[in-house]
Amino acid sequence: MSKITFPKISIVTPSYNQGNFIEETIQSVLNQNYPNLEYIIIDGGSTDNTIDIIKKYEENITYWISEKDNGQSDAINKGFLKATGVIYYWINSDDxxxxxxxxxxxxxxxxxxxxxxxxxxxxxxxxxxxxYTPEFYDPITTEQLYNWTNNKDFMQPACFFSKAAWNNCGPLNTNLHFCMDVDLWIKISKRYELKRGEFNIAHAYIHENAKTTAEVEKMNLETYLMIASHGGFIIARKLLYDFFEREQRIFKLRLKEATTNSILNRVLKKISFKK
Structure with missing residues (x-):
């Protein structure tokens, strides 16, 4: 009976001050006991306990470094420059x-x-x-990805991609801070098939410091503009129209509240509460 040869999987974890989460991330990768694993951690110069945690596991980490970088996309790109596998994947330090x-x-x-x-x-x-679990769409097309903010077909930590796809469609756009993953998926979808598998891959934490939680409106706007840059003009135009209409309503409401508070403050200043 011939021995199964597993393809090398290269995993990159970008990190910055995620000491509360990164140990679980590292353990979840190493505890896979995959026989042909390359694990790379690119830290952006953390000042919390992240480095101490990484050092606990460094014997089983292929490569790691902690130095100032230009954000998450830059860190991931650095990691894949070190990768030698045929299957690529990145997992954030809070997944x-x-x-x-x-x-x-x-x-x-x-x-x-x-x-x-x-x-x-x-x-x-x-x-x-x-x-939350995204709906399961199969197949995934470029047009579906253009409508990402409505469909949300899948989560980034649920996606593995080939070295060839990365070489032909990467690296990540370092000008994008929220939707660099969707940007990559769109590029890949124009040249390759995106295959679905009905099995669980990963969990991503919802917490107040997560970018997608704290800055959702910035993320949406960046995504709409990115979609337009790929040619999804019709969908992007509608999404942008809805976005600015929503922002206008919020602005008017805040302006009304501010005006009301200003008037109330002026009235209160004129009222004497002395007996």
Whole structure:
């Protein structure tokens, strides 16, 4: 009986001051016990306990560095410059892989026309309770990705992609701070098939410091403009119209509240509460 040879999987974790989460991320990767793993951590110069945690596991980490970078996209790009695998994946330092994920991915057939395999990811709270799971769409087309903010077909930590897809469609656009993953998926979808798999891949935490939680409007606007840059003008125009209409309503409401408060303050100043 011939021994199964698993393809090398290169995983990159970008990190910056995620000491509360990164140990679980690291453990979730190393505990896969995948026989052909390359694990790379690119830290942006953390000042919390992140480095101490990384050092605990450095014997099993292929490469890591901590130095100032130009953000998440830059860190991921640096990581893949070090990668030597045939399957690529990045997992942020506040996400974690589910058990046996890498064996499932490594056992798949990766024909040349498939640029990415996408499983199922879940958004969870800090108690690990599932709060959101994207709908399962198959196949995933470029047009669907243009409508990302409405469809949200899958989560970034649920997507593995080939080295060839990265070489032909990457690296990440370092001018993008929120939707660099969707930008990459769109590029890949124009040249390759995005294959779906009905199995769980990873969990992503919902917490107040997560970029997608704290700056959702900035993320949406950046995504709409990115979609337009790829040729999704009709969808982007509608999304931008809805965005600015919503922002206008919020502005008017805040202006009304500010005006009311200003008038109230002036009235209160004129009222004497002395007996």
């Amino acid at each position: 974690y892989l589910l058990p046996n994920t890498l064996i499932k991915i490594g056992s798949l057939n990766w024909p040349a026309n498939v640029g990415a395999f996408i499983g199922i990811g879940h958004m969870v709270n800090l108690n690990k309770e599932i709060k």
